[in-house]
Amino acid sequence: MENNNLGWIYYNHAAITTTAPHEEPNLQPLSDGSIWNLKSSRGDKPLFARYTTDFDCGENTGFWFIVKDAPFVMEDLSKKYKKNVERALERCEVRRIDAVAEFDDIYDVYDAAVDNYQNVDNKTSKEGMREGVKKDGLEYWGAYDKKTGKMAGWMSCSNNGDWTETISAKYHPDLLSSRPSDAIHYTILNHYLNELGQKYICSGSRSLNHKTNVQDYKIHNWKFRQAFCKLHIVYRKDISILIKLIYPFRNLLKKLDNITAVHQVNSVLKMEEIARGDTSI
Numbered sequence: 001m002e003n004n005n006l007g008w009i010y011y012n013h014a015a016i017t018t019t020a021p022h023e024e025p026n027l028q029p030l031s032d033g034s035i036w037n038l039k040s041s042r043g044d045k046p047l048f049a050r051y052t053t054d055f056d057c058g059e060n061t062g063f064w065f066i067v068k069d070a071p072f073v074m075e076d077l078s079k080k081y082k083k084n085v086e087r088a089l090e091r092c093e094v095r096r097i098d099a100v101a102e103f104d105d106i107y108d109v110y111d112a113a114v115d116n117y118q119n120v121d122n123k124t125s126k127e128g129m130r131e132g133v134k135k136d137g138l139e140y141w142g143a144y145d146k147k148t149g150k151m152a153g154w155m156s157c158s159n160n161g162d163w164t165e166t167i168s169a170k171y172h173p174d175l176l177s178s179r180p181s182d183a184i185h186y187t188i189l190n191h192y193l194n195e196l197g198q199k200y201i202c203s204g205s206r207s208l209n210h211k212t213n214v215q216d217y218k219i220h221n222w223k224f225r226q227a228f229c230k231l232h233i234v235y236r237k238d239i240s241i242l243i244k245l246i247y248p249f250r251n252l253l254k255k256l257d258n259i260t261a262v263h264q265v266n267s268v269l270k271m272e273e274i275a276r277g278d279t280s281i
Helices: 028-032 079-091 103-115 126-135 173-178 180-195 214-222 237-254 260-276
Strands: 008-011 014-017 048-053 064-069 092-097 139-145 151-159 163-171 200-205 225-228 230-235
Touching (some): 079 173, 092 180, 103 163, 103 173, 139 180, 151 173, 151 180, 163 173, 163 180, 173 180, 180 214, 230 237, 237 260
Parallel strands (some): 014 048
Antiparallel strands (some): 008 014
16 A cells, blocks of 8 residues: 555555545545556556445445444354354463564464465565564554464454454464454454444455455354445546446456456456446345
8 A cells, every 4th residue: 555645545556545434535636636646666556546435325335344333242142153252262362462573473374374375476575574564553463372372363453543444364274273363353343342432343345356255254253244335436537448448348258257367357347337336246
């Protein structure tokens, strides 16, 4: 994420807002065109701008944020899952950590977790991640296996005063039996929602680029919910022309989704479908 410009940053070929999901974005940079001057550290400029409005509108718009409202109450969990959480807390100790001081443990967990994934081609180097941790301003939580004392997992969070966003989490594949994910989720929900009295925790928006079970895990087990909103996409002029030309052929392109470049185009066309209201979830 690069180059903040009145509530906007460059991220993965796009300009995205830094405002909270429940806040209205500053659209002035779109009106005056300055949004297209955003740059990444490599000098890349955004191809399009993406923002949302009408947070938690109650209408199935096809786009949503995953949120857990305050307060967090253990009794809301299923009987089976409460037992899982109790086991997790018996096996793991969770605490807020100094990410710089404990970076080696953080990276060891990241390294083991990513190596356990399939088809990963964007693994972050140790030094690259170290530099990111030094300046990301996030709050890190670590889960430590009580038997071995080793870090079994971690989560980073962005504390925004009246709400918090979970940013990233990794769990060591050799220590999953300690249930570090459950231990960390219990701890952060209790801390931010109950101890700090925040409005909600957000765990990102609908994923369009790849399939993930993470949101299902949070909804089913931790009672997160979909907070629907309206998605808006504004393209750079040359990209706008291209989208208009290829949009009618989007169903054909879906059949070629196994090609990486086509998959990336399809992700943008999916956003365009949602923004136009041409599709249901």
